[in-house]
Amino acid sequence: MSDPKFTLHALKTLQIYFPTEGSCTDKLSFHRLKGYLTALACAPISVPFAQWWQALKALPELSFESEEAENELLPLMMTLMDKTLESVVAGRAAPPEPVELSQFDYGTSPIEQWCQGFMDGLKLSEEAWFSVDDEHEKENLELSFGVVAMLATRENMKRKVDAKQFDERMNSAQQLLPQVIQGLYQAGKAKNSQLNA
Numbered sequence: 001m002s003d004p005k006f007t008l009h010a011l012k013t014l015q016i017y018f019p020t021e022g023s024c025t026d027k028l029s030f031h032r033l034k035g036y037l038t039a040l041a042c043a044p045i046s047v048p049f050a051q052w053w054q055a056l057k058a059l060p061e062l063s064f065e066s067e068e069a070e071n072e073l074l075p076l077m078m079t080l081m082d083k084t085l086e087s088v089v090a091g092r093a094a095p096p097e098p099v100e101l102s103q104f105d106y107g108t109s110p111i112e113q114w115c116q117g118f119m120d121g122l123k124l125s126e127e128a129w130f131s132v133d134d135e136h137e138k139e140n141l142e143l144s145f146g147v148v149a150m151l152a153t154r155e156n157m158k159r160k161v162d163a164k165q166f167d168e169r170m171n172s173a174q175q176l177l178p179q180v181i182q183g184l185y186q187a188g189k190a191k192n193s194q195l196n197a
Contacts, residue, residue: 010076017062017073028061031096031110032117037084038093039121042184044191045128053077055124093181098174102167106155111174115152118181122148128195129188141187147173147180 006014018030036056040047053074056062064070087093096110107116122129122145132138150157151173158166 006076006079013072014076014080017064026061028056028059029110029113031113032061032120033080034084035095035114035117035119036121037081037117038088038095038114038181039118040081040124041085041088041093042181042188043121043125043128044188044195045125047124049078049081052121052124055120059120088181088185091182093178093185095177095181098171098177101154101170101174111177112151112154115148115177118148119152128191132191137187141184144180144184144187147176151177 014030017028018033019027020030033056036052040052057064057070064073084093095114099109099111101109101112104112107113129141130138132141150169154166154170157169161169
């Protein structure tokens, strides 16, 4: 987050609304924001700023004490979106590093928060993603999104499998995530070409 184009004041402003440290269950973490923006960057359709900003503001963890505070964030959000898109296009979309999930409460690890954000962002283009006739393509998409969803809501998986299987699946999902995201970006790009053909 220490980009030369972001001033210290801008970074402090981001930190107020999207903290990077701590469990962040009452605030929308920076990791979750990055996951959200990555989902938009991978989407097969272009989601207008006004639409994704409204959807983000609708999340209960994000609130502003004034219109000025919100307005101060707007240019930062646009810059962050541009940078996220650049990194995804360049094949450098980097979810947080894998961690030992058992050391974190549900939903508090950086990678889980990132995946939660990705799932939040996915909702804005879900219809476009799944408007496919090809069963094989649909299956691949479901598998890819399944990896992200599994990490975003690991407590659901915990109830379905035994402890050893659970740990193995979670570790595999974390290792696969960068590859899955890159695959989704390529799939989104291909789908965009089909939609605009």
